[in-house]
Amino acid sequence: MAVLYQLDDVQVVLASTRGAPPALDGVTLHIAAGERVALVGSNGSGKSTLLRVLHGLLAPSAGTAQRQAGLKQAMLFQRPVLLRLSVQNNLALALWLHGMGWHAARHAALEALAHAGLQGVAARSGRQLSVGQTQRVALARALALAPEVLLLDEPTASLDPHSKRLVEATVQAYGGTTVFASHNLGQVKRLATRVLYLEQGRVLADLPVTEFFDQNRLQAHSAAAAHFVKGEAIS
Numbered sequence: 001m002a003v004l005y006q007l008d009d010v011q012v013v014l015a016s017t018r019g020a021p022p023a024l025d026g027v028t029l030h031i032a033a034g035e036r037v038a039l040v041g042s043n044g045s046g047k048s049t050l051l052r053v054l055h056g057l058l059a060p061s062a063g064t065a066q067r068q069a070g071l072k073q074a075m076l077f078q079r080p081v082l083l084r085l086s087v088q089n090n091l092a093l094a095l096w097l098h099g100m101g102w103h104a105a106r107h108a109a110l111e112a113l114a115h116a117g118l119q120g121v122a123a124r125s126g127r128q129l130s131v132g133q134t135q136r137v138a139l140a141r142a143l144a145l146a147p148e149v150l151l152l153d154e155p156t157a158s159l160d161p162h163s164k165r166l167v168e169a170t171v172q173a174y175g176g177t178t179v180f181a182s183h184n185l186g187q188v189k190r191l192a193t194r195v196l197y198l199e200q201g202r203v204l205a206d207l208p209v210t211e212f213f214d215q216n217r218l219q220a221h222s223a224a225a226a227h228f229v230k231g232e233a234i235s
């Protein structure tokens with residue numbers, strides 16, 4: 001399998017937290033095409049920071065982060081922002097910014113919305129949607145770019161069970177390489193092939209999903225990760 005990302009001893013010290021522990025500390029890993037990697041860990045453990053390094057939004061303070069040349073990535077942020085345009089034009093703008101002509105972009109935007117079952121909100125303002133709709137539109141916008149890798153930062157946080165299922169189904173249908181942060185271990189079980197457990201910027205466990213959810217195996221790799229899983233409800 002082609003290696004898409006290679007991180008070696010990555011450290012990230014965020015400018016505004018000098019003196020505080022690094023947001024990432026000695027992270028070494030690679031991610032291959034086709035993997036669906038879940039990032040789990042408590043608030044502030046470094047999940048978002050790792051996603052930003054993968055995406056190229058943050059450069060390591062030390063160590064190296066390499067990405068396959070020309071890799072097409074799309075990221076869904078924790079609280080995605082839509083512009084005060086129609087939903088269709090929000091998607092069209094993203095496509096246009098990636099080089100598509102405006103007319104074709106408007107057409108492709110509508111197709112992407114229809115594909116996600118969102119044609120009903122195409123004409124609505126991007127600022128007048130519910131939280132669940134905003135999240136689904138933002139995901140449709142990311143997927144409209146036909147990325148080779150989808151990076152998701154807690155894609156279903158604060159969504160109701162119905163919206164959560166719709167988002168999960170869309171991610172499953174996408175089927176490409178995916179890296180997602182999640183506090184929902186049930187979701188991790190449903191979507192991931194591999195799980196990384198982070199604590200204070202360090203990766204303490206990096207296991208295939210079946211091993212991660214086998215308490216004995218996990219315990220053997222990392223007592224901290226096993227303790228974390230025990231304390232979280234799986235639903």
Ligand SMILES: Nc1ncnc2c1ncn2[C@@H]1O[C@H](COP(=O)(O)OP(=O)(O)OP(=O)(O)O)[C@@H](O)[C@H]1O
Nearest residue numbers: 014016017023041042043044045046047048049050
């Ligand atoms: N913009 C920022 N400026 C300064 N420090 C930050 C910033 N964003 C995050 N941090 C710090 O970096 C560390 C890692 O945060 P990060 O957001 O990556 O964690 P996380 O695992 O994604 O947390 P959560 O589950 O709450 O989203 C934390 O100590 C956090 O306080």
